[in-house]
Amino acid sequence: MVALSRLSAPRSPSYLLPSLLALALFTLLFLYKVDDFVTSTKTMAGHNLEPTPWHIFPAKSFDDETRQSRAYKIIQCSYLSCPYFNRSIMKRPRFQTNKLAAQCPEFFSHIHRDLAPWVKSGITENQVMEAKNFAAFRIVIFQGRLYLDPYYACFQSRMMVTIWGFIQLLRKYPGMVPDVDLMFDCMDKPILNRTERQSNPVPLFRYCTTREHFDIPFPDWSFWGWSEINIKPWSEEFPDIKKGSQAKRWAAKQPRAFWKGNPDVVSPVRLELLQCNDSRKWGAQIMRQDWVQEAREGFEASKLSNQCTYR
Ligand SMILES: *[C@@H]1O[C@H](CO)[C@@H](O)[C@H](O)[C@H]1NC(C)=O
Ligand SMILES: *[C@@H]1O[C@H](CO)[C@@H](O)[C@H](O)[C@H]1NC(C)=O
Ligand SMILES: *[C@@H]1O[C@H](CO)[C@@H](O)[C@H](O)[C@H]1NC(C)=O
Numbered sequence: 001m002v003a004l005s006r007l008s009a010p011r012s013p014s015y016l017l018p019s020l021l022a023l024a025l026f027t028l029l030f031l032y033k034v035d036d037f038v039t040s041t042k043t044m045a046g047h048n049l050e051p052t053p054w055h056i057f058p059a060k061s062f063d064d065e066t067r068q069s070r071a072y073k074i075i076q077c078s079y080l081s082c083p084y085f086n087r088s089i090m091k092r093p094r095f096q097t098n099k100l101a102a103q104c105p106e107f108f109s110h111i112h113r114d115l116a117p118w119v120k121s122g123i124t125e126n127q128v129m130e131a132k133n134f135a136a137f138r139i140v141i142f143q144g145r146l147y148l149d150p151y152y153a154c155f156q157s158r159m160m161v162t163i164w165g166f167i168q169l170l171r172k173y174p175g176m177v178p179d180v181d182l183m184f185d186c187m188d189k190p191i192l193n194r195t196e197r198q199s200n201p202v203p204l205f206r207y208c209t210t211r212e213h214f215d216i217p218f219p220d221w222s223f224w225g226w227s228e229i230n231i232k233p234w235s236e237e238f239p240d241i242k243k244g245s246q247a248k249r250w251a252a253k254q255p256r257a258f259w260k261g262n263p264d265v266v267s268p269v270r271l272e273l274l275q276c277n278d279s280r281k282w283g284a285q286i287m288r289q290d291w292v293q294e295a296r297e298g299f300e301a302s303k304l305s306n307q308c309t310y311r
Pocket of ligand 2: 196
């Protein structure tokens with residue numbers, strides 16, 4: 001990044017660093033919880049730290065409709081809106097494995113690492129069914145079409161937006177997405193301990209994992225937008241941040257590292273970070289994000305594009 005900004009214009013203000021800081025904040029937002037020690041760690045809409053099951057997926061009521069339209073709606077899809085699909089899009093070429101593997105970009109090495117526990121044994125149906133015990137939903141992709149089995153309600157709009165991501169993937173790469181059967185949990189904390197489950201690894205997807213867990217990481221859903229906390233889809237949010245970062249000249253920005261987030265999330269690293277809040281000694285400003293207050297005020301003060309005032 002530094003090299004890039006030097007190449008383009010050595011003296012002109014660079015939006016890259018503020019954008020990076022904003023991006024870091026964005027990532028931290030993803031792991032947010034509300035400052036509430038008394039009733040353990042809670043978010044506005046419940047808590048997303050405990051393992052699933054959290055609460056059963058609520059059944060939709062169709063009582064107020066005619067039987068015919070009710071049946072039609074249930075068949076269409078009960079929980080997510082998919083009012084119609086375009087048959088000509090559905091007719092897609094069969095999945096082709098040729099050439100693709102040879103051209104995999106470098107980041108595929110991470111996928112190989114994440115799936116390493118199953119490289120020799122393969123994934124058995126029993127293992128997938130065991131993963132179901134921890135899953136909030138199951139996604140099956142068969143011949144380019146997505147099938148969903150929701151088990152438990154997910155935190156805020158996580159499930160909907162995650163599935164939306166899969167649908168975009170299918171749209172964008174017709175005929176290139178192979179048949180898969182995925183169990184998915186949407187709470188933050190990984191739960192499948194590698195030491196304890198060494199003999200029988202369980203393949204479960206979620207947004208976070210560690211080296212000590214089998215949980216398979218999946219991209220952060222909020223890049224497709226997080227309406228509850230005023231984060232737009234990344235394609236809109238990113239230009240906004242870029243624009244925000246240009247509002248102040250580079251030289252006029254405050255010369256310090258800036259971090260804003262919720263430290264009360266059972267994370268020792270974040271608690272340690274609080275001790276670095278000294279702009280003279282460390283050149284750092286560490287700010288506490290109060291989600292309850294932000295929620296009350298419509299998340300105006302936590303707008304990412306307004307926080308590019310540091311260099
Ligand atoms: C369905 O998809 C095809 C191919 O993308 C497109 O040409 C056509 O206009 C679409 N039909 C409708 C009704 O949207
Ligand atoms: C995994 O399980 C082992 C054995 O019970 C335990 O010592 C270890 O702390 C656990 N790891 C995590 C990350 O919970
Ligand atoms: C860090 O210092 C700033 C400036 O003194 C202050 O406004 C802020 O509340 C401090 N952050 C924390 C987490 O105490």
